[in-house]
Amino acid sequence: MANIIIAEVPAKRPRRSFGELLSNDLRALPIVIGLVALGFFFASQSDVFLTSRNLSNLLIQSTVVGIMALGLMFVLLVKEIDLSIAAINGVTSVLMAKFIVEFGVSPWIAVPVAILIGAAIGSCSARWVTFVGVPSFVVTLGLGLALNGLQLMLLPATARYGLQQTGIEMIALTNISGVWAWLALVLGILAYAGLVVSDVARRQRAGLQAPFMQSVVMPIAAAAAFGAVVVAILISHQGIPLVVLIVAVLLGVGGYVLNSTRFGLYLYAVGNNEEAARRAGIKVSTIKMAAFAIAGGIAALAGIIGASRTLGVGVFSGGGVGGGTLLLESIAAAVIGGVSLFGGRGSIHAALLGALVIGTVGNGLNLMGVENEVRLIVTGLMLVLAVSIDKLIERATGHQSF
Amino acid sequence: MANIIIAEVPAKRPRRSFGELLSNDLRALPIVIGLVALGFFFASQSDVFLTSRNLSNLLIQSTVVGIMALGLMFVLLVKEIDLSIAAINGVTSVLMAKFIVEFGVSPWIAVPVAILIGAAIGSCSARWVTFVGVPSFVVTLGLGLALNGLQLMLLPATARYGLQQTGIEMIALTNISGVWAWLALVLGILAYAGLVVSDVARRQRAGLQAPFMQSVVMPIAAAAAFGAVVVAILISHQGIPLVVLIVAVLLGVGGYVLNSTRFGLYLYAVGNNEEAARRAGIKVSTIKMAAFAIAGGIAALAGIIGASRTLGVGVFSGGGVGGGTLLLESIAAAVIGGVSLFGGRGSIHAALLGALVIGTVGNGLNLMGVENEVRLIVTGLMLVLAVSIDKLIERATGHQSF
């Protein structure tokens, strides 16, 4: 009377073809293949591309969009969209600058306040979306315009607040070099290892399978090796830029939240089947509110980093009226990285990988020095191709069935 | 042994509350309530608002976005998106201008060619989406940038082609006035009546219920009355602008296609359950290709109308690089009108109603002459409110259950 379920692990594991390898293990990081292809291409076109100076540059340039996309991902996961993130980015950075420059508030206060305001704005749109039932596309589009207006009102007659010598510029200018950089890496890996080991220990205590080599040694070694390469490259230029470290921390925390916590799980549940989530007792509107708040807060953080990079805020902060390139690139980064616009699908690397694809194309073309017209054409085609490579491999190696 | 199904028409129809009336009959045109509210508001703020000149203006001003949204709707219905429509709008209008101005091609050839090229571009993105499986968001984003680049290349050194005295300007300048306008109305109503009557005749021949009064007389009378009011207003200014007539024809044809034809039905089916549609033998990729082709062709048409209105084309035709306001407003119009970004839902009025909401807010605020910052804020809030009114009424009068 036992119920029969097809055993999933065949007795002897057959040797796997390269195609299968690609379609299984590397599937985890889909767009990586496209990114690597782009890297090869640009390296062949410009001998500067692979210099540590340029790679470091490229990383820094991708941070703002990467961070924005990271935050937006939370909203996309619950099958909503936030078109106001660029406006939040702009308005909170202007507000922060106003506090600092006009009212002499310390950056240590102004920065967290700006981030909180960003989160508060996000949670307001979520309330409107969940309470009234207006699609988030409309709510956040309208809110974005309203915030653009507010941003213009907050700016002084000179239309710009300079941020030099306010301390904010240090965010973009600080580099962690030498031994400190390695220390940061070691700390990061220790944190990661701690999580991995505690997971495995739990599994073993619970009597579950957890092969030590495969689930402890290998992931940690891989992470350490990858981290070491990145740090080595960065150090040979000028150290780990603080903004890159911020991104790394966000990725770590974000990954932990999405993969290991209850809240992360609920994001996926709500995005896949909102009604089922509701029936399971998940407070759907709270989860959505949190997702929008995170997107808003992170957008504010990105705004501050952006302001620090450009050494000031103005009409352009946040991409200008309508969100401009910043908005489009942030959404595009998430989608290129593999986050679904239809909810419930996407992993934490997505945002950064997508932003790196966009950043690499821009940086590579700058190095090649093509004309503007050609540049636009090539940018467009490369974005499509980077994502297509992955899909074409998927096709060639057999469909993903689910 | 008969299967029991709850009869749906209660024996005696109870009198219905105003709320029920709203939530049933008016549900068909959801955003209409918001639009009417906007109209009341602006009429109270500016005595120019309700003049026939301004209403005629408002209609003309909403045509480009309305037409774009109409085309986009086909793509949204099949659960895809086309971010390249603004770029198609721009590049095809520049191409048309180039043909006419540089190569002396007749507008009678250049215009259809431009529309065909628009459709061809659309169908290419569809092929990429369906064949390779890259999300349409990415494909059309990239394609849009590439087309923006192409547009820059096509323009001459002055970055402009003037279209005065080429014949193209007549599209925007032609008005059908006096008796001709009434004739157009009569023709339109006759066509509509023909469809309605033939439907009812068929039903009666087939022995199905078809109350004459309710299914023939009333809809036709309503359409005639509404049409007459619009025509009367337009005539008292300068007649029916040709572009408004074009929109009316597109709406009529589009409504017929969506509601009465096999292709229209398939759009809804594919958008709701692509796999079920495929299993039912629908060629999903063909349907999607047609949807994208329609969106592309219609975007080209909108581009031509836009060029005719601005009497020239340039870098900013099609909203400039990235699609700018034109792209955002076109998507917003469809969504505000009630088209779902998640496929399978939306009716033909959506595009026009959404565009009218956006157009009315812009026009009304122009008439009120508010400051720029305030204007942005008010625009944002009004868009959200216009859609919310509808949802709030829905809430107040009981949920839509499905």
Place this chain on the structure above:
Amino acid sequence: QDAGKVFFLLPNTTTIRFESRDAPFFVEAMKTAAPNAQVVVQNAQGDPQQQQRQIEDAISQGAKLILLTSADANLIAGGLAAAQAANIPVVLYDHDAVGGKAEAHIVFDSLAVGQAQGKRAAEMINKIEKSPVKVARIKGNQGEYGTGQYEKGQDEFLKPLIASGKVQVVCEQYTQNWDPTVAQSFAEDCLTKNGGDVDVFLGMNDGTTGGSVAALISQGFKPGDKVVTGGQDATVEALRYVAQGWQDNSVLKDLKVEATEAAKVVASILDGKGVPKEIVNGKVNNGFMDVPAVLLPVENITIDNLGEVVSKGVWTWKEICQGVEDTEVCKANM
């Protein structure tokens, strides 16, 4: 008596001067030039279609005159035609407007701006001993009329130097929507590409030069290491950079003068006296007609004549020196 409504239609908010300076100056000037006229200011937010709608809506409201700064010179002919059909006079302010009728054009000669930028760049380049001097050109928004004129003006001085081998242009790019962030990334990549060996960054306005300055700061350079030139608009931020030695110049357009001249022309037309002949000093052909032009002079501001901005009442020393009080110019003038 009521002289009726005058609409001042602005192009966008990205070139913030129109919203934050030109419009208030014009409203102010109109109070004396035509006290009975009611001035309505509207901004097309960079969308030429929106600007055309604003023209149409102005006509609906019975506008007496439209003072127009086109959002895109190339897509405004339809709006001009609508105004002409309604018999409403249009006066052009600053930006060109191609392909339609206009009464007058009040403008800082765009070509002259480009020439001033080019001339100054050539001077700076000639001061550098090295040959070739490596120049990065960070240009304005492609396809915009102004960008074309600035480029033409700069080229007059640059082309000969390139031909003679004195100048090597190592990077060259348009900046979409004059966005300083885009300019910054481009400048950073240009530095990277050349291993830091770039001598001159030639921009087109203070936003694009500001991007170059931010790039230099982010890559650890010091003021004076590189020449950043080609600014215009004399924004207060740029002047601070000039004071600090980060930036070399900014072409000053005295916006108050421009707004006042515009008010004079507008008032005269409202009075039925037409365009005042005495202040017309040229013409601009816009592809439709020769528009009578009031061409205003521009002046290039560098560290040596920073005080000009103050004496013309554009900014005060206090405003310029805020945050950069310890620079020499500021110490000398505060």
Place this chain on the structure above:
Amino acid sequence: MTALAAEQPSAARSGATPLVSLRNIQKHFGSLHALRGASVEVYPGEIVALVGDNGAGKSTLVKVMAGVHAADSGEYLFEGKSVQVKKPTDATALGIQTVYQDLSLCSNLDAVQNLFLGREMTGSWWGGGRIRRAECEVRARELLTRMRLGNLSLTRPVGAMSGGQRQNIAIARSILETPKVVILDEPTAALSHSAAEGVATLIRTLADQGLGIVIVSHDIHHFVVNATDRIEVMRLGTNVASFKSKDVTGEQVVNAMVGGNEGVNLAG
């Protein structure tokens, strides 16, 4: 066969109050009148079958019990006290667990995640709600093994599972924590014969532990008359008959469902 007009089922006879009792529930969907004064109650230790033709309103009544739909009017009593059940958490807070006809699983999550959804075991607060995956997995495996589903993959998304596998997960979900009432809407529709037998045994075990079970089923002849205690027959959104299972034949129930001998069987 005995019509139950006044007589009460076993548990009731002993004077106990029903665990859950819904009375005279009305529910409209727009103009469609889905429930027209429907009632249902379940006593501790009792298995109540809810039967009726397709579209009779069984699932709608179940959803009202589960807090998914708010009734337009009617009474909701839990252990004799009137309660407000406006949302699913109200019902689960009372100890009511439901297997929905549509299963209501998240297809992108795996079996363990679906089983525990909304009530994961988590670590200390400073871990930000870190899910104790290992513990969850162990409990899931235990439960599934008890349900003879030991081989079911715990890590594949349920979207990639067969209909029966999914239904099993939904059932397992409802009994994961010790509920007071379990409502099952056609829980065995996609189950293999043996799995369905397993479920029948399972609910009897649960009832014997004092739970109240409400089960919707179309398997009148085999399951309903043999494995339940009482049968409520619905038609057109209302109750038309009530039987003691042991006193009735499948034929009689089917007749009541389709209105064969209404007059006789109309109960309470």
Place this chain on the structure above:
Amino acid sequence: MTALAAEQPSAARSGATPLVSLRNIQKHFGSLHALRGASVEVYPGEIVALVGDNGAGKSTLVKVMAGVHAADSGEYLFEGKSVQVKKPTDATALGIQTVYQDLSLCSNLDAVQNLFLGREMTGSWWGGGRIRRAECEVRARELLTRMRLGNLSLTRPVGAMSGGQRQNIAIARSILETPKVVILDEPTAALSHSAAEGVATLIRTLADQGLGIVIVSHDIHHFVVNATDRIEVMRLGTNVASFKSKDVTGEQVVNAMVGGNEGVNLAG
């Protein structure tokens, strides 16, 4: 009970070729091996039951027959000739209609639209494919009335219908046009007793008209042994037994499903 190792079912005995015959089908989903050499064939006039435990691969085999999944390897014969069935239209072109376990309806369309989806009656070409709604409605009503579903609303979206109502529509859809083979994957799972009886009668009528019927069902004791001609038992993605329905008891079938006496019953 008789093992059918060599013996053929009724139709076959008369020397006819099977309408559809799938042989030795293999199918992987990633690393999961769902079909391991499964076979099935159906003769004109025959009702074949496909049974097996949950996850045995029945639906996967059905989807291969219907052209939804392409098999990794194996033979597909139609009326004795090898054919390529790579997509659903290939199967429908051969006259194979399928009721899927998940129903595969469009929830935003109404009953008539779902019934005719993919084969609407349309007007002349110059009308651009105008759907003859009235004719469709009449035929839909006719068909539904024949299936004793006369009261089913033809204009409400099926997303707002009960589980059984939806399943009825899916079944009606499969017999709308005269097919040669009808495949039904648990078609009566959500149906009321009487509706399920109706379906049993219906498929017998169809078989009597010479159609081949393949039906997946878990109702072994009642439906499978009584209403079908031949029973194919699947386990772990392959066929483990084959019975003539009239010669077998439910017990025996169930035993074969769970591997009670494999050795004896292994067929073909």
